[in-house]
Amino acid sequence: MELVCPAGNLPSLKAAVDNGANAVYIGFKDDTNARHFAGLNFNDKKALSGLNYAKENGVKVFAAINTYAQTSGFERWQQAVDRAHDLQLDALILADIGVMDYACEKYPDLRLHLSVQASATNPEALQFYHRQFNIQRAVLPRVLSLKQVQQVAENSPVPVEVFGFGSLCVMVEGRCLLSSYATGKSPNTYGACSPGRDVQWQEKDNGVLETRLNNILIDRFQEGEKAGYPTLCKGRFEVNNNIYYAIEEPTSLNTLSLLPQLQKIGVTALKVEGRQRSPAYVAQVTKILRDAIDCMKKDPEHYQAKDQWMNELLKVSEGSQTTLGAYHRPWQ
């Protein structure tokens, strides 16, 4: 099982390589990837430097070009594909069929992975992408239960990759338009759930921290209470006179306890979320997942997630809580 880790900058890429990643995924400095934040991501010089470092250590580098190309500016997505090809990256992670068409027509030898943002949840959809664009791997959306992952993996024409750790969203990736109601921009079109220019943090004298998205109050953290990302889906709202996380709590996915099952059902790669996080996070999470995967491979029958791993991962989790997400939904 391959460990695929995130890098928003060169030190994070090096941290992933140094701590045992098998592959690292990166994005370029524009809205062609779903972590489009000020100062984040790679220019050509940094990407080349990272690629060389990874290659020297036998680690692959993928480029996430996983937003949906807009009518105005399709050339940016074309350029991103051209750059990834020219840099000789190991694979491109794509979601938009226009971009996929461009990539496979222009560079038939380019290895394409289907992004989670494509939201393909059944083998028929994967067969379509495989037949039309020759995708070689698919990242499955986090809406599927473990049983459903198994059904898809058994009937998929390509190996599947799943999310192993990281911040969770409401898990309708590729179909989420929520933030566009507040900001006019959505993760699929702009590359960020909460564009920096629309986010306001304000701490009051009494220690209460208020978060606004384009002037809409989305959360109010009391003094001493942990905060989360400023996304609409993780805001607290008043519903029937109760104020609570009406859509989703700030939480992270953690699949350490499921590793043997994921291997058994034929999952080919485990992905870590978090290109927006710093090298310290990448190092901590990569190291733990490396240890866990190695431990599981040695003796899958007796493998158990260690408390120390779980606690370390909790520390870096959004909202300081983790769940099995949709993997464990007996009703699904």
Add this chain to the structure above:
Amino acid sequence: MNSSDIPHQHDSMRKINKQPVFPAILAIPVASIPEKHSATVIVKSLNLMLAQALDDGDLDFLEDNNVSVNIIDLKLKFGLTLNHKKLRASQWQANDKLNLSGNLYDFMLLASRKEDSDTLFFNRRLKIQGCTNLGLEVKNLLDGMDMDTVRFHKPLDFALHHGIKVFEKLFR
């Protein structure tokens, strides 16, 4: 519902653990230095250390943008901005374009890359107010900087590494 559906949480759940704090009595000498002087020393040191990054334009986003920093327990406040590819001291302001505040221990963890800034932010240990994009630029500059281009980074890393250990031992 199966028990494994229940989210795994810290004992303290949404409460925040106590962190080492620089003792107030030791901060008295720092607080007695006029802000202007301390800011000048800090900015001069940064210009020296970050010469290559400044030259490469990595800090250009700070041009005419003022950032105010408050190291709360050290009672040290200073402001800085960029002008003609050089960092300049500016007056600390409570409502600057960007305000960063936190305790010395957490700034040391950040500078030594031992802790993730989002983790510190989620835990309310690092406060960022003002222009969020400018905050992201600063955070991503620090995260993305190639330490080999920072002058004196080896002795600095050594000092930070040991400073953090001493801090944890004495002030927790």
